Amino acid sequence: MGLDDIQSGYIAKIVKINATGKLLHKLLDMGFVNGTHIEVIREAPLYDPMELKIHNYYISLRKSEAKLIEVAQL
Amino acid sequence: MIKIALAGQPNCGKSTIFNMLSGIYQHIANYPGVTVDKKSGRFSYKALDIEMVDLPGTYSFSSYSLEERVAKEFILNERPDIIINVVDASNLKRNLYLTFQLLEIGIPVIVVLNMMDVAKRRGIDINTQEIQKMLKCPVIETSGAKAEGKNELLETIYALSNELKYHEFKLNYDILEPYIEHLQKKITVQNENLSQRWLSIKTLEEDETILSRLSFLTPNIKEIAQQSKEAFENTYNKDTTSFFASTRYESADIICHKCVKENKKNSLTVTDIADKYILNRWLALPILFLIIFAIYQLSIVLGYKITDYTWPILAAFKNLVIDILPQANFTEVPLITDFGVWMVNSANALLNYIPIFLILFALIAILEDVGYMPRMAFILDRVFKKFGLHGQSTLPLVLGGAFVGGCAVPGIMSTKGIPDDRARLATILSVPYMNCLAKVPFYTLLLGAFFSANMALMMFFISTVTIFIALIVAKLLTSSVLKNRETAPFVMELPPYHLPTFKGVVIRAFERVWLYIKKVVTIVLAVAVILFALLQFPGLSSEKQQYFEQESNAILQDFDKKMKDNSYYSLIDSKEKVASLLNYYDEYRSKRMLTSSKEGAQKVDDAFIARNQEFFLFIKPKTNKDARIINKELRSLSSQRNKILREIKNEKIENSLLGMMGRSMEPLTLYAGFDWKINVAFLSSFAARESAVATLGSIYENNKADNQRAEEAMALNSGYTPLHAVAMIIFMVLTPPCIATMIVVKIQTNSYKWMLFAIFFPITLGIVAAISIFQLGTTHALSGIEAMTLFYAAVVLLTLIVGLFPSKRINWTGGIEPKTNGLYSKYIQSQKKEKR
Numbered sequence: 042m043g044l045d046d047i048q049s050g051y052i053a054k055i056v057k058i059n060a061t062g063k064l065l066h067k068l069l070d071m072g073f074v075n076g077t078h079i080e081v082i083r084e085a086p087l088y089d090p091m092e093l094k095i096h097n098y099y100i101s102l103r104k105s106e107a108k109l110i111e112v113a114q115l
Numbered sequence: 116m117i118k119i120a121l122a123g124q125p126n127c128g129k130s131t132i133f134n135m136l137s138g139i140y141q142h143i144a145n146y147p148g149v150t151v152d153k154k155s156g157r158f159s160y161k162a163l164d165i166e167m168v169d170l171p172g173t174y175s176f177s178s179y180s181l182e183e184r185v186a187k188e189f190i191l192n193e194r195p196d197i198i199i200n201v202v203d204a205s206n207l208k209r210n211l212y213l214t215f216q217l218l219e220i221g222i223p224v225i226v227v228l229n230m231m232d233v234a235k236r237r238g239i240d241i242n243t244q245e246i247q248k249m250l251k252c253p254v255i256e257t258s259g260a261k262a263e264g265k266n267e268l269l270e271t272i273y274a275l276s277n278e279l280k281y282h283e284f285k286l287n288y289d290i291l292e293p294y295i296e297h298l299q300k301k302i303t304v305q306n307e308n309l310s311q312r313w314l315s316i317k318t319l320e321e322d323e324t325i326l327s328r329l330s331f332l333t334p335n336i337k338e339i340a341q342q343s344k345e346a347f348e349n350t351y352n353k354d355t356t357s358f359f360a361s362t363r364y365e366s367a368d369i370i371c372h373k374c375v376k377e378n379k380k381n382s383l384t385v386t387d388i389a390d391k392y393i394l395n396r397w398l399a400l401p402i403l404f405l406i407i408f409a410i411y412q413l414s415i416v417l418g419y420k421i422t423d424y425t426w427p428i429l430a431a432f433k434n435l436v437i438d439i440l441p442q443a444n445f446t447e448v449p450l451i452t453d454f455g456v457w458m459v460n461s462a463n464a465l466l467n468y469i470p471i472f473l474i475l476f477a478l479i480a481i482l483e484d485v486g487y488m489p490r491m492a493f494i495l496d497r498v499f500k501k502f503g504l505h506g507q508s509t510l511p512l513v514l515g516g517a518f519v520g521g522c523a524v525p526g527i528m529s530t531k532g533i534p535d536d537r538a539r540l541a542t543i544l545s546v547p548y549m550n551c552l553a554k555v556p557f558y559t560l561l562l563g564a565f566f567s568a569n570m571a572l573m574m575f576f577i578s579t580v581t582i583f584i585a586l587i588v589a590k591l592l593t594s595s596v597l598k599n600r601e602t603a604p605f606v607m608e609l610p611p612y613h614l615p616t617f618k619g620v621v622i623r624a625f626e627r628v629w630l631y632i633k634k635v636v637t638i639v640l641a642v643a644v645i646l647f648a649l650l651q652f653p654g655l656s657s658e659k660q661q662y663f664e665q666e667s668n669a670i671l672q673d674f675d676k677k678m679k680d681n682s683y684y685s686l687i688d689s690k691e692k693v694a695s696l697l698n699y700y701d702e703y704r705s706k707r708m709l710t711s712s713k714e715g716a717q718k719v720d721d722a723f724i725a726r727n728q729e730f731f732l733f734i735k736p737k738t739n740k741d742a743r744i745i746n747k748e749l750r751s752l753s754s755q756r757n758k759i760l761r762e763i764k765n766e767k768i769e770n771s772l773l774g775m776m777g778r779s780m781e782p783l784t785l786y787a788g789f790d791w792k793i794n795v796a797f798l799s800s801f802a803a804r805e806s807a808v809a810t811l812g813s814i815y816e817n818n819k820a821d822n823q824r825a826e827e828a829m830a831l832n833s834g835y836t837p838l839h840a841v842a843m844i845i846f847m848v849l850t851p852p853c854i855a856t857m858i859v860v861k862i863q864t865n866s867y868k869w870m871l872f873a874i875f876f877p878i879t880l881g882i883v884a885a886i887s888i889f890q891l892g893t894t895h896a897l898s899g900i901e902a903m904t905l906f907y908a909a910v911v912l913l914t915l916i917v918g919l920f921p922s923k924r925i926n927w928t929g930g931i932e933p934k935t936n937g938l939y940s941k942y943i944q945s946q947k948k949e950k951r
Contacts, residue, residue, distance in 0.1 A: 058357070063179050064604040069360035070175035071606055072209055077364070082390075086399040087497040092609060096208045096364075099386075099609040101493050103500070106604055 042114065045091070045107040047081045053112035054078055060109045072096045073110060116164040117276050120190060123201035124213050125172035126486070126610035128229040130154075131259030132201050133169050134619055136268070143626060146185045149865065152531075160269045163276055168195070174209075176216040178322050180603065181536070187324055190220065194308070196279055197272065198224045204234040204241060204256070205611070207375055211367035212360075214250070218284035221310030224252045225271055232258040233611070238379030245374040251282045260616050283310065288362050290351055294343045295319065301339050303332040319344055319355055386611040390490075399494045406487070407513050410478050415521060415552065418471030425470055427709050429463040434706060445694040446667040446759050454647060461643035465636050465855060468522065472631060475514065475525045477624035482510070484615030488532060489607050496605065501918045502586045503593025504545075505538035505605075512542070512585060515549030520578070523547045523856040524635065527863055528627060534607070537600040541593045543863050544873055545585040547852045550578050554847055557800075565840040569900050573844075576907045581848060583914040588880075590917040596872075634862060635855045642854050646799065649773040655766060663763055670755050677748055682741045686729055697756065699723070699730045700749050773798055787846065787885035788839040797846070801854060837899025842889040845906055849881035 047053050055077050060068055072095050073079075080094040090103040123129040133141075137156025146153045154169040170189060171182035178184050190198070200217050202210040207228075218224050226246070228234075234241060247254040253271045257264030288295060298315035317325040318340040329336045344355050392398050436459045440452040482488055492506025499508050508530075515526030526546040533539040558577055562570045655663070671690060678684055687693050706719050724731045733749060736742035768774050777794035784794055852874055861870040884906070892902040 064606075066175075066177060066179040066356065067604050067606045069357060070177070070179075070212070071608075072212070072364055074357065074361040074364050076361075083394060084396075085394070085493050085497065086396045087495075089497045090493060090605060092394065092493065096206075098206050098209055099390075099611075101489070101605070101607050101609055103496070103605045106606065 042112055043108040044079065044081075044093075044102070044110040044112050045104040047079075047112065047114060049081050049083050052078055052080045052115045054115055055110060056113050057111040058109065059111060060106070064106060064109070068110070071100060078115070079110075079112065116166060117196040117272075117279075118193065119165060119167045119197045119199055119272070120170050120193075120195035121167055121199050121201065122170045122186065122213070122217055123172060123229075124174050124203070124210055126608065127172070127201045127203040127206075127210060128259045128613075129169065129172055129201045131616060131619060132199075132227060132229060132257065132268075133167070134616075134622060135257075135259050135262050135265050137167055139622065141622070141626075143630075145865070146189070149181060149185060151182060151185050161273055163273055165272065167199075168193070173213065175213060177320060178324055180534075184324060187322075190222070191309075191324070191328065195222060197275060198222050199227055199268075199272075200224055201227045201229050204228040204231050205237055205239060207239075207241070208364070208367045208371045211370060212363050215284075215286050215363050215366060218250060218252065219286070219310060219313040219316060221281055221283075221308060221313055223275055223279055223281050224250075225268070225275065226250060226252055226254045227264075227268060228254060228256045229259050231256045231263070232261060233613075237384055238377060238382075240376040240378065242374040242376075246370065249370055249373070251284050260614070281310075283312075285312070286362065286366055288316075288359070291319070291347060291355070291358060291362075294347050298340065298343055301333065302329060302336070304329075316359075320359060384611065389612055390609075393487075394490060394493065403491060403494055403509075406482075407509075410475075410482075411513065411521075414471055414475040414478060418474045419552075421470040421474075422467055426467060429466060430709055433459045433463060434702075434709075437702075442698045443694065445671065445690060445697065446663065446756055446763070448760070450651070453651070457647050458640065458643060462636065462640060465639055466632075468524075469628060469632075471522070472525055473624055473628050476528075476627040477620055479510070479514075479525070479529050480620040480623040481615045483532070483623075484613060484619060486610045486612050489609050492607060493609065499538075500605075502590040503538065503541050503597070504586075504589050505533050505535050505542070507533045508538060508542040508589075511546050512549060512582065515546035515585070516551055516578075516581060520550045520552035520555050522552055523549065523852075524631065524859050525627075527856065527859045528630075530863060535603040535605075537593055537597050537602045540597055540600060540864060540869070541589045543860055544592055544869070544876075545589040547856050547860070547873060547877065548581055548585040548588055548849065550581040550848075551853070553853070557847055558844060561840045561844060565835070565837040565899060573900070573903060576903055577844060577848060580907055580910050583910045584849065586914055587910070587917055590920070594920075630862075635858050638858050639854050646773070646801075649776075650768060650771045650799070652772060653770065655763070655770065659766055663759060663766075667756070667759055670752065670759075674748060674752055678745070681744060683729075683733075683745060687745070693752075696730055696733065697749065697753060699727060700734060701753055703734055768795060784882070786890060787882060788835075788842045788889045789846075789885075793843060797850075801852075838889060838892045838897065838902055841892070841899045841902045841906070842885040844903070845888055846881045846885040849884060850877040852877055 042053075044053065055073060055075050057075065058065060058068060058073060077095060082092040082094055082099065084091050085101075090101045091107060092099060092101050094100075121129060121133055133154065133156065137158050140158060141154055141156045144153050144155075145151065151171050156167050156169075158165055158167070168189065170186040173180065173183045173186055176183060176187060178187070189195075198217055198220070200214050202214060214224075214226060228241065228243060228246075231241075241256075243254050243256055253275065255264055255268045255271055257268060295312065295315050298318055299311050302311060302314055302318070304311065304314065314325060314329065318329065318336060321340065321344070326337055326340065333339075347353070347355055347358075393402055433456070436455050437452075440455045441449045443449070443452065488507060488510070491509050494506070495509050496506030499506055511526040511530045513526075514521050514529060515523045523546050526549065527543050530539050530542045530546070533542060558574070562573050566573045671693065674693065675688075678687055687696055703719070703723050707716065710716055710719060720731075720735075723734070732739065732742045733745045736746045774791065774795055777791040777798060780794050781789075781791050784790075789797075857870050857874055860873045861867060864870070888902050888906050891897065891905070892899075897905065
């Protein structure tokens with residue numbers, strides 16, 4: 042299941058990251074490491090990008106990139 | 116003297132710590148070869164001289180963004196004695212991720228736990244002593260916004276500077292350790308005081324900067340690192356990069372677990388509550404619109420009103436210069452006087468915007484500090500993404516001139532924060548298409564002359580078509596010339612809201628205004644000199660000169676005849692005397708115009724009486740009959756002289772180099788309906804848009820009836836149709852870019868190539884569009900308003916079409932790296948050159 046499929050208000054756990062290169066590095070630096078919990082806060086008014094809570098701070102990702110993060114909903 | 120590097124993640128309050136320590140003694144430059152700001156400050160404490168450099172804010176210390184590479188280069192090349200790592204105490208875990216990487220380098224680190232006030236408010240208890248023990252380095256608590264902790268920090272720096280010693284910090288990388296140790300033995304370093312272990316970790320991370328550095332002494336380092344990496348990945352079936360990141364986050368988690376107690380873990384913060392409304396699906400756009408509208412009102416509208424008060428200062432400056440310059444002898448104006456007035460006018464036109472800029476830059480600084488900028492990007496990213504731009508392109512475009520008009524200079528200056536290189540360049544290059552405030556008088560002139568019935572509709576077309584054009588241009592550029600530039604993934608932090616500090620905002624606003632004065636105004640003045648020469652030379656032909664001399668002599672003789680019987684004739688019986696009286700009269704009128712108060716008027720009167728009591732009688736003749744006659748004749752003489760001066764000026768322009776250029780372009784521009792006069796107006800507007808109106812106005816000014824307004828004169832005498840006006844408007848909408856904007860483009864892109872592109876691309880676009888519409892209009896006998904509607908509809912349609920076109924995505928999944936034609940490759944080249 043991709044992170045983009047998680048509804049607002051739900052929490053998911055990162056299983057695998059399918060990104061490579063620059064995006065992978067950026068995601069890792071921001072704390073998207075396996076096993077981390079992510080809460081989906083909301084979608085932008087125009088439905089993309091989405092706002093997430095990870096390691097107790099807020100971050101926004103475009104859905105095209107969120108799709109690359111495999112998660113399991115908790 | 117010790118050197119300190121200030122490092123930290125974005126939004127950790129690094130700049131407040133910088134301001135707290137160094138005060139206003141700051142110096143801003145760029146890191147070599149790139150457009151990343153390098154802020155440095157010097158100060159001293161207890162006879163210890165300290166130089167502090169603010170590194171760009173980075174989340175990590177690898178090589179995957181320009182800022183990170185710049186920061187690392189600085190540490191490697193400049194070797195600071197101490198690194199101060201500013202950490203957001205309310206977001207400790209993620210901040211420690213960077214701290215670990217800094218601690219590994221081998222340079223003594225001081226960790227500053229900043230924003231302790233915020234952390235306390237959120238019920239976060241931090242055991243600083245424990246952290247200090249675990250990190251093996253001094254840890255200081257501060258609240259930068261309240262200037263708390265300054266002395267403790269300075270004291271720590273002082274103490275550390277006496278004994279610069281690095282206590283090795285080791286993060287346990289578990290199963291990776293054997294590989295790190297293995298590499299460490301292979302690396303040969305010469306008197307590097309950097310940690311061997313750090314270098315070997317970096318080679319495992321395949322850090323380009325470190326690898327190329329090490330390859331001088333260990334030529335095959337790249338292969339060795341590659342082998343170790345592969346060996347690890349094959350043995351454990353784990354990705355090295357991910358493993359490093361996980362280990363660091365796990366370690367950060369351990370420290371947080373041991374040293375941090377969260378007492379209000381599940382209660383909502385102010386930011387949570389605010390974002391419920393500010394980012395709400397239905398409220399977000401109206402709130403965004405309100406904020407933008409408020410900025411616009413406060414800066415452009417209110418700022419424009421303030422210029423009413425500051426303009427007299429500039430006008431007084433102009434008068435002062437005129438006073439110093441040699442005076443005109445009737446219609447013979449010395450070249451130096453002409454030149455002086457031209458230069459002052461050019462400078463004043465730009466300086467006039469300073470109140471607007473000051474307010475604007477302060478407001479932008481507030482928005483940045485509050486944390487609204489990334490939210491703006493969050494709200495609108497979807498729209499801008501379609502045109503190759505970034506959510507953060509909103510503000511630059513608005514400042515460039517949404518609504519009735521803006522200015523591209525602050526617009527382009529505010530593109531700095533856009534993290535995506537391609538989107539940033541596309542924004543820089545499309546902002547100049549927005550509706551420039553200085554173009555408005557030009558539109559008003561044309562609309563008044565040709566569209567007095569449809570003025571509102573036309574103005575609506577003009578002010579809204581610009582945003583569509585900017586979007587189209589952005590899309591065109593990002594899918595052609597900018598296609599291969601570096602892009603950054605949209606992974607953007609939404610930081611907690613913060614109250615901005617007054618000091619921080621003021622420092623930033625003045626910094627940017629100063630940059631404008633220093634860089635823009637000076638260069639525009641240099642260009643003004645060239646333009647003056649182009650307008651002056653070769654000057655009048657000898658026949659024309661004779662003609663004008665005869666004209667002015669005739670007027671003088673006529674005046675002389677009328678004055679023969681006057682009792683004051685002895686005061687005005689020669690050309691020189693008449694000329695000096697006339698100058699006296701004109702000067703009085705222009706000075707008197709600047710004051711509206713009674714005391715002010717009295718002051719001007721006194722000054723002129725002191726200068727020449729006899730002449731003053733002719734200015735205020737009261738009941739003296741002979742003096743009244745002179746006063747009346749003076750007035751007519753003054754207007755006759757101005758008429759001749761104007762004719763001379765037009766004649767000069769017509770014969771000038773610029774006039775010739777205008778003429779030589781006529782064969783092409785006539786397809787768009789532009790004759791040479793319009794060409795000259797456009798050419799001169801390059802210096803500052805205001806001059807387009809002045810040039811056009813003066814060319815068409817009617818000399819017979821003085822009370823006729825320029826609009827009416829133009830409509831009646833120019834022989835243009837509304838269609839001509841539409842072609843001119845379209846050309847003006849697309850071009851010409853002003854010099855000030857071009858200089859800012861140069862500063863922000865760090866490239867003359869892009870500056871030239873930003874000049875010639877719009878001109879081409881403008882002339883093509885103007886010709887198309889003019890030709891279509893002529894062949895189909897369209898009225899002006901029909902032609903404009905056609906143009907508008909075509910632009911809107913084109914916007915929709917290019918918006919639907921899928922933008923070329925850099926394929927993150929497949930791992931296809933974009934060709935880096937970006938700033939970074941240029942930076943690498945410059946670094947290589949330096950090494951040679």
